Amino acid sequence: MKKEQVKVKCIGMDERGKGIVKVRGQRIHVPNLIEGETAVVEIIQRKNFKEVKVVQILEKSKYRVVPDQSLEGQWEGCQLQHLSNEGQAEFKQKMVERLLKPYGKVSKILTMDDPYHYRNKVISTVAYNQKREIISGIYEENTHRVIPVTQCMIHNKQADKIISTIRKIAKTYKMQPYNEDARQGFLRHILIRTGFATKEVMVVLVVSNQIFPGKKNFIKELLKVHPEITTIVMNINNRQTSVVLGDKEQVLYGKGYIEDILCERVFQISAKSFYQINPIQTEVLYGKAIEMAKLKGNEVVLDAYCGIGTISLIVSDKVKEVIGVEVNKEAVKDAIKNAKRNKITNAYFHQEDAGEFMVGLAKQKQTIHTVFMDPPRGGSDQKFLSSLVRLSPKQIVYISCNPTTQERDLRYLTKQGYKVREIQPVDMFPQTVHVESIILMTYCGSEAKQ
Numbered sequence: 001m002k003k004e005q006v007k008v009k010c011i012g013m014d015e016r017g018k019g020i021v022k023v024r025g026q027r028i029h030v031p032n033l034i035e036g037e038t039a040v041v042e043i044i045q046r047k048n049f050k051e052v053k054v055v056q057i058l059e060k061s062k063y064r065v066v067p068d069q070s071l072e073g074q075w076e077g078c079q080l081q082h083l084s085n086e087g088q089a090e091f092k093q094k095m096v097e098r099l100l101k102p103y104g105k106v107s108k109i110l111t112m113d114d115p116y117h118y119r120n121k122v123i124s125t126v127a128y129n130q131k132r133e134i135i136s137g138i139y140e141e142n143t144h145r146v147i148p149v150t151q152c153m154i155h156n157k158q159a160d161k162i163i164s165t166i167r168k169i170a171k172t173y174k175m176q177p178y179n180e181d182a183r184q185g186f187l188r189h190i191l192i193r194t195g196f197a198t199k200e201v202m203v204v205l206v207v208s209n210q211i212f213p214g215k216k217n218f219i220k221e222l223l224k225v226h227p228e229i230t231t232i233v234m235n236i237n238n239r240q241t242s243v244v245l246g247d248k249e250q251v252l253y254g255k256g257y258i259e260d261i262l263c264e265r266v267f268q269i270s271a272k273s274f275y276q277i278n279p280i281q282t283e284v285l286y287g288k289a290i291e292m293a294k295l296k297g298n299e300v301v302l303d304a305y306c307g308i309g310t311i312s313l314i315v316s317d318k319v320k321e322v323i324g325v326e327v328n329k330e331a332v333k334d335a336i337k338n339a340k341r342n343k344i345t346n347a348y349f350h351q352e353d354a355g356e357f358m359v360g361l362a363k364q365k366q367t368i369h370t371v372f373m374d375p376p377r378g379g380s381d382q383k384f385l386s387s388l389v390r391l392s393p394k395q396i397v398y399i400s401c402n403p404t405t406q407e408r409d410l411r412y413l414t415k416q417g418y419k420v421r422e423i424q425p426v427d428m429f430p431q432t433v434h435v436e437s438i439i440l441m442t443y444c445g446s447e448a449k450q
Ligand SMILES: C[S@@+](CC[C@H](N)C(=O)[O-])C[C@H]1O[C@@H](n2cnc3c(N)ncnc32)[C@H](O)[C@@H]1O
Pocket: 273, 274, 275, 276, 305, 306, 307, 308, 310, 311, 325, 326, 327, 328, 331, 352, 353, 354, 355, 374, 375, 376, 377
């Protein structure tokens, strides 16, 4: 092991929010360092990797703020907590511009006024610490070691309180935390989902098997402390996987889902369905995406990767018909119920892989005016994109939480005759390095193909 201290100047920031410095011509990435700052850093050269940490900041950035030190463990998830709101906005704007500016002007990022405690879904992984006390939090990167998180600046506050109560009751009921390496134990994760508008609360206990002695008393005790809980679900996940939820679930209390309101529509959300985690910014996101499409009322639109049908049902009164496609069975069930619940009769949902569904639509030569697409972080696949081009809708509104894969898909679509008209970043995930962006593209015909 070799240790040295060097004075450095931070010349930029990487996509993980780390400061980039140069030491003897070599680029090094330093946590907790902001572009423009000078600092003394310590470099520890271990066998296979370098560990770098800030020892002293000599010249501070105007964007530096002191994060709340009383919140345990939150460094892991909130990589930008040492940056002010303006600093975070600039960081994200630059990140999107780096990737998307070659396609057109990037509008100013839409930020949040109160960027704290916005997460309506909190997942906490349960484990024993070295003193065999039950802790819960998040995995340290690339390990099975759980870093305790008791309170976090972005979590719904009530969710953190409920998780803390469950940790205490779990001890009384001898619910052993699951150990990933030994594949032993019972309680794996606690997931809390809250309805921002309705205040409904869902607790999901992710366990390794369905034998839960003392279940009734556990529920009684939990509800006594937290009468605000409206439903409790037990999800059984006995696989060796980093995926949190298993396939099987059992409703232990209440209706098994919560409801929330977005853009004046009511949505039922099941444990396994996707639902945007920042309700205030979701309304901003959907509002902007729908506004960009400038729909007149006679269009047939497709909502690809539609989840529980949020975009479909919100846009439904501005179009003739909306078709939603989504691979997750539970989410599609929610979407169909949500259409009924909101008395919407021009929305149709299909449970299928979006790529396969697109191939079918292209074969039938279906006319679609606008495609809203909101794929997962990995972006779309070639099957989807090539059929999208065959279908050649007049416009595409591409929403993404990963500008890198969005740019990859854009490269293909712009080569196939689409032109980018608007790029709008939205900060859905303050304090973290993640950013959402919406892109409007219009079809300029085959002559525009490169
Ligand atoms: C980022 S979410 C967007 C959901 C929805 N638009 C919303 O705003 O709530 C992506 C959705 O794509 C779904 N999905 C993932 N892979 C898919 C595929 N191959 N085909 C269809 N849907 C898929 C996920 O289940 C998830 O609901």
